[in-house]
Amino acid sequence: LGIELNGKNINLLPSLVELLSLEKDPQQLKEKILSREHIIMPISEDENKPRWVKLPSARIMGIYDTLVELYDTKALNDKGNLVLSKHQGMQLTALLNDPKLKWKGAQELQAISKKLLDFKGIESVTLPDNLDVELRDYQIHGLDWLQFMREYHFNGILADDMGLGKTVQALSHLLYEKQNHQVKSPTLVVAPTSLMGNWKREAKKYTPDLKVLLLHGPERKELFESISQYDIILTTYSLMLRDKDFHSEQDYHFVILDEAQNIKNARSKRSQVIFKLKSKYRLCLTGTPMENHLGELWSLFHFLMPGFLGAQERFNRLFRTPIEKKGDYDRQIQLHQRIKPFMLRRTKEMVATELPAKTEIIRTVPLSGKQRDLYETVRLAMDKQVQDEISKKGLARSHIMILDALLKLRQTCCDPRILSLTKAKDVKESAKLEMLMEMVPEMVEEGRKILIFSQFVKMLDIIEQELIKESISYSKLTGQTRNRDEVINAFQEGDVEVFLISLKAGGVGLNLTAADTVIHYDPWWNPAVERQATDRAHRIGQDKPIFVYKLLTEETVEEKILHMQKNKQKLADALYQDKTNKEDKSADGEKKTPEFTQDDLLELLKPLD
Structure with a gap:
């Protein structure tokens, strides 16, 4: 980096580096240079024959910002040259391609720099x-x-x-x-x-x-x-x-x-x-x-x-x-x-x-530690109770016991704290909650508006506390919510970033087109119910692509029923129809029996691998 004077190349780098060393704050030095049209710089090391050159400040600023970044106390080698690694050299993109500057050994860097500019x-x-x-x-x-x-x-x-x-x-x-x-x-x-x-x-x-x-x-x-x-x-x-x-x-x-x-x-x-x-x-x-x-x-x-x-x-x-x-x-x-x-x-x-109008993404996480141990404990206990019940009453009359067993396992997957078991209260680990709270802050950072659905109001309460810790604004809609219109408008028209919604309170009838992301925290085995919830956002008037996330725990009853849902839709419907649903009864008013075999049940209650 220099000038040609009387047919001789004069290296300006030592003078520029010395100039930088005289000022602790590079920003102040930059302001001083810019405040003057020209700057006087020494170009001779002989104190008895000082020589100076007058340079346009604008010309100096062309290399100043880059040099100040690279500068340290050992910026130059013994010959007064600036030696750079390939990664450092890429910082000189503008200077490498400046036809007014001469470089040595920079052909490869110049070629790469030119390529990167384009x-x-x-x-x-x-x-x-x-x-x-x-x-x-x-x-x-x-x-x-x-x-x-x-x-x-x-x-x-x-x-x-x-x-x-x-x-x-x-x-x-x-x-x-x-x-x-x-x-x-x-x-x-x-x-x-x-x-x-x-x-x-x-x-x-x-x-x-x-x-x-x-x-x-x-x-x-x-x-x-x-x-x-x-x-x-x-x-x-x-x-x-x-x-x-x-x-x-x-x-x-x-x-x-x-x-x-x-x-x-x-x-x-x-x-x-x-x-x-x-x-x-x-x-x-x-x-x-x-x-x-x-x-x-x-x-x-x-x-x-x-x-x-x-x-x-x-x-x-x-x-x-x-x-x-x-x-x-x-x-x-x-x-x-x-x-x-x-x-x-x-x-x-x-x-x-x-993007398609709706993108569905399945996210899974394994259970570990105390939560995994609790799942196995509950599974073993419920497996024995279910088998005893079937032995006494037969498969068709064991519907309630089976549903209770699967409910407890599903709650364990969501968060042990929502289980109505004393020993579960001491288990603070929740793999799925941890996964959710890795996702949501990043989504909020991207500017997304998020609906989070769960069948369990206790689960929504726990998620609410996590959102408060992260200072994420939210609304919540459950069966206990009195001011429904107010909380809906806070999300739909206001700055609220996350809307927590329970299945019974908000699965149908809401228009939430402000949302662009839907998270099903716990899966709903009846796909029609799940679609109804997703359609709170994915409906007429929606002008944004919708991302739908389904959260599952690996190898558990959640993942197994999802696979079963694809192959045995009638089984899934029978297991998870609302007990008050009229469709859950036969033509003569009798309760339908679940349409699954004992092998299906054994598969659902199998231990974790």
């Missing part, structure tokens, strides 16, 4: 074979972007809104990798426990050619030796610390962090372990790359490309403090331009024309 026009790739899903246009572009990043050995963040298919885009990317490149090691996917089932299910459904291994549970270490036989290794954030020695020894093809905001605290032990993982490529998936402050964004990029945003202290000084505390718009634009090529974000509104 990254919106990246080439399309051929969809991989045996991809059993029809990708939407924005998802195809996501695959193109992921391959573009991979081609130039850069790592990034796929930051689409929740529900837009980040997982299927990542799976398509890994399938393409397997078919088009010589992949010699597996990909490690780290995700919350609540997403393990989702990854397994979507991989099996959409990319069956990818072999998936789940490292979870007490027997997982027995599987360590076999990871080379698989394409994808799934594990959780909570297990990374326990298994750090094993993972630190591996050289993965990709490391993918799902819900990557889990490493937002760069100083946590878990984040430190993940930063040190070895892999050829890295990818973050998150709908909320920054939840509270810019330091969280730094942490994600420190995992993706260490050094790209500088050291944390310097990032805070040059970006976080000026932007968050001083409202420095220029620095904000500079940071945005810096990270833009490495983050692909599409909101629901941006791709609304590509």
